Amino acid sequence: MSIKKVTSHPTQNENLIFERSQTGRIGYRLPKLDVPETQDVIPAEFTRDDDLDGVPEVSEVDVVRHFTRMSTWNYSIDLGMYPLGSCTMKYNSRLNEKVARLGGFANLHPLTPEEESQGALELIYRLQEDLAEITGLPGVSLQPAAGAQGEMTGVMLIRAFLDKRDGEASHERRVMLIPDSAHGTNPASAALAGFTVKSIRSTAEGLTDMDHLRELCNEGGVAGVMFTNPNTVGIFEKNIKEICEIIHSAGGLVYMDGANMNALVGVARPGDMGVDVIHLNLHKTFSTPHGGGGPGCGPCCCTAELREFLPTPRVEKTGDRYHLNYDLPDSIGRVKAYFGNFGMMVRALAYIYTHGAEGLQEATETSVLNARYLAEKLKDVYHKPFDSDCMHEAIFSHKNQTVTGVHTLDIAKRLIDYGFHPPTIYFPLVVDGAMLIEPTESVGRADLDAFVEAMKDIDAEAKENPQLLHDAPQSTRIGRLDEAAAARKPVLRWKKDIDTMSKSA
Ligand SMILES: *Cc1c(COP(=O)(O)O)cnc(C)c1O
Numbered sequence: 494m495s496i497k498k499v500t501s502h503p504t505q506n507e508n509l510i511f512e513r514s515q516t517g518r519i520g521y522r523l524p525k526l527d528v529p530e531t532q533d534v535i536p537a538e539f540t541r542d543d544d545l546d547g548v549p550e551v552s553e554v555d556v557v558r559h560f561t562r563m564s565t566w567n568y569s570i571d572l573g574m575y576p577l578g579s580c581t582m583k584y585n586s587r588l589n590e591k592v593a594r595l596g597g598f599a600n601l602h603p604l605t606p607e608e609e610s611q612g613a614l615e616l617i618y619r620l621q622e623d624l625a626e627i628t629g630l631p632g633v634s635l636q637p638a639a640g641a642q643g644e645m646t647g648v649m650l651i652r653a654f655l656d657k658r659d660g661e662a663s664h665e666r667r668v669m670l671i672p673d674s675a676h677g678t679n680p681a682s683a684a685l686a687g688f689t690v691k692s693i694r695s696t697a698e699g700l701t702d703m704d705h706l707r708e709l710c711n712e713g714g715v716a717g718v719m720f721t722n723p724n725t726v727g728i729f730e731k732n733i734k735e736i737c738e739i740i741h742s743a744g745g746l747v748y749m750d751g752a753n754m755n756a757l758v759g760v761a762r763p764g765d766m767g768v769d770v771i772h773l774n775l776h777k778t779f780s781t782p783h784g785g786g787g788p789g790c791g792p793c794c795c796t797a798e799l800r801e802f803l804p805t806p807r808v809e810k811t812g813d814r815y816h817l818n819y820d821l822p823d824s825i826g827r828v829k830a831y832f833g834n835f836g837m838m839v840r841a842l843a844y845i846y847t848h849g850a851e852g853l854q855e856a857t858e859t860s861v862l863n864a865r866y867l868a869e870k871l872k873d874v875y876h877k878p879f880d881s882d883c884m885h886e887a888i889f890s891h892k893n894q895t896v897t898g899v900h901t902l903d904i905a906k907r908l909i910d911y912g913f914h915p916p917t918i919y920f921p922l923v924v925d926g927a928m929l930i931e932p933t934e935s936v937g938r939a940d941l942d943a944f945v946e947a948m949k950d951i952d953a954e955a956k957e958n959p960q961l962l963h964d965a966p967q968s969t970r971i972g973r974l975d976e977a978a979a980a981r982k983p984v985l986r987w988k989k990d991i992d993t994m995s996k997s998a
Contacts, residue, residue, distance in 0.1 A: 507562050511987045514549040520556055547989055566970060568914045570782070574936045574944060578886045578917035578929025579676065579725060581755045581777035582784075583860075588847060589780060589840040598839050603831035607816050614815035617808045617832060620842045624792055627853075628751070628771055629764025632800030634807070635792045636833040640752050643772025643791030644682035644719070646804060649825045650770055650795055651717050651746045652686050653802040657823065666744065670709055670718040672701050674726055674921045679719045679750060688716055695923055699726040699879035701736060710743040721750040722763070723884040725921040727864065727929070729756070737767025746770065751794075754778045755933065756861055756885035759854030770795045779841035790837035804828050859934035860885040863941060867930055870945045874952045878924050885933075891926035899955040901926040903962035907954065910968045911947035 551559075568575070575582035593599065601613055621633040637643040648669065655663040669688035671679050673695055680690045691709055694702040701720060709715070718740045722730045730736065737747050749763050751771040755778045757763070763771050775790040776783035783789055795803065805824045806817040848856060861884050868877065868887035876892035891901040905915035905928070917929040932941060954961050966972060 507559065509987055510549045510551060510556070510559050511547070511989075513551050513555055513559065516550055518550045518552050518555070520551060520553040547987075568909075570935075573912065573914070574932060574940050575914045576916045576930045576932050576944070577914065578727070578888070578931040579752060579920065580783075580917065581752075581774070581885075581931060581933055582914075583755070583777075583780055583933040584935035585780045585782045585840070586844070586847065589843040592843045593836045593839040595839075599836070601835075603835075611815055613835065614808050614817070616842055617835075617838060618810055618815055620838050620845075621792075621808065623842070623845050624773060624794055627758055627762070628754075628773070628794045629762030630768070630771060630794040631764075631797050632795040632803055633792055634803045634828075635790060635838055636804045636827070636829045637772065637791040637793055638829050638834055639789040640750075640772055640774040640777075640791040641678040641682060642828060643774075643793045644678055644748070644750065645685055646791075646793040646825070646828050647748050647770040647772055647795070648682050648686040648688065648717075648719070649828075650793070650799045650802045651748065652688070653823065653825050654746065654799055655716055657802075666714055666716045668709075668712075668714040669716055670706065670740075670745075672720050672724065674699075674724055674923045675719065675721060676725060676750060676752065676921075679721075683719060693718075695724075695726075697879075698881055699724065699728045700881075701730055701732065703732055703735065703739075706736065706739060710739055710745075715740065715743045715745040717745040717748055717769075719748040719750060721753055722766075723753050723756045723886075725753075725929075726879055726888045726924065727753075727883040727886040727931075728879060728881045729884050733766045741767070746799075752777055753885065756857060758857050759850060760857050764794075764796070770799060775837050775841040780844045781837045781840040788834040788837060790834050790841070808832075856934045857885075860932070863932040863934060863936060864930070866938075866941055867932060867945065870941075871948055874949055875928070878927075886929055886931035888924060889928045889930070890924050891928070894952065894955045895926070897955055897959045899959050899962050901928055903959075903965060904928065904948075904951055904955070906973060907951045907962050907965040908947060909966040911950070913944060913947055 570582055570584055597612060598616070601610060607614065617635060621635060624633050625631045634646065637646045655666055659666060667688050668691055669683035670691050670693050671683065672693045683690050693709060694705045696702050701724075706718075718736065720730065720736065722733060724730055740747050746769040747767060749768040749771040751763065751773045754773055758778060771794050773779070773792045773794065775781050775792065781790065793803070801821060801823045802825055803821070804827055805821050806819045807821065809816055809818045845853065864883050864885050864887045868883050871877075871887070871889060874893070875889035878888060878890050891899065891904060894900070894904065901918045905918045908915045916931070919927055920929060921927060932944070951962070964973070
């Protein structure tokens, strides 16, 4: 008996929803009209007569099954380890989701008057206070909707501060120093806020080159520095205090990209290191889910000196009442509608409260321990470009595997066949063929060992059968994609009678 194409297999052969369409099928019923039919009210020239050609006609069960099947093609944090370096893909507990869905929070309209939204304002206020304590920086705005927007807010604060301090002369101070290992958003944020970027070299140890930093400061015009700590190769900038001193004595301010705070929370505070402004990623360090461009929250935290420039409105507390302060004449203004992405704040506060101070510290220590465990177990097989002990993420390169023509991309794709989401690859740019692996605290020893085994097996395959790796992944519905073509010539629209993507794929 030959097996026909099985359309209900959970992972294979799922056509487009359009191709499931059968004339006359419906998935819902509208209630009876209790108003006049539109023809009588709306002039004919404004009504459409194309019968919504092309909209799929499917039943409810067709829709549910179609999207449920597709959802199983995706790798997710609920399925397994997601070691994307720099992204901190940690497990988000169900409790965080539960409290974010409480009716009083989830259904509250952003225009609800202060007196009727005291609970939500209190939540914002408490989170501000906790983040101030965690970072050692007392001024906090939760408005920015992403890390990159938090960065932009932060450099705008620096600019507003310099303009107020130096008046006209501040126009001479428009250089932002950024290490060559920085996340791409750093130079972009600096440029958006009107700064020119100069790049600081990294040393062979993977740290900021202090001599080059001094040299650049001597050239003058320095508004500040934007650096990441631990930096993007996962190493703690041990000269951080000195970096801050050099920048401050050159008249500039220090911005820290806090996307890597998962290595510091509960252990060390940027404010104590001399940092003036930082952004956090609640959708990394504080567990709220991210990926696919969903809502984020990138709080901006600053020193008392910079507080007056923070976005409006600010949530403040007088006695036991919470209120919104719009009267901040030196503020850079709003950066986001209303208060930012409130649901993210609820999740982050739930994360903080369920951990407590000790729990936060333990999470940090575990995330560093996990990364160091991987670094230690893999260093004899994969080239480790820096000797220093890593913090919460471990970096390797493809140097040992290129001997047989195998590159980082092949290794990453092969990991999919072993059931793992690949790590971050080819970032940061300072390491050729980088693999940045961040296990986070959410994985146990058994999963770490399974990952190590997979990486070792892949190394063995690279020696014995490189073609196997070039052809990976083989266990997925679609194999190696031409990602450049997919990005440059995306097929985003289904057209009737045209050979569809699912058939050509
Ligand atoms: C993720 C990340 C950012 C940007 O955060 P978004 O929320 O994606 O805008 C900035 N810097 C570093 C180091 C990051 O890892």
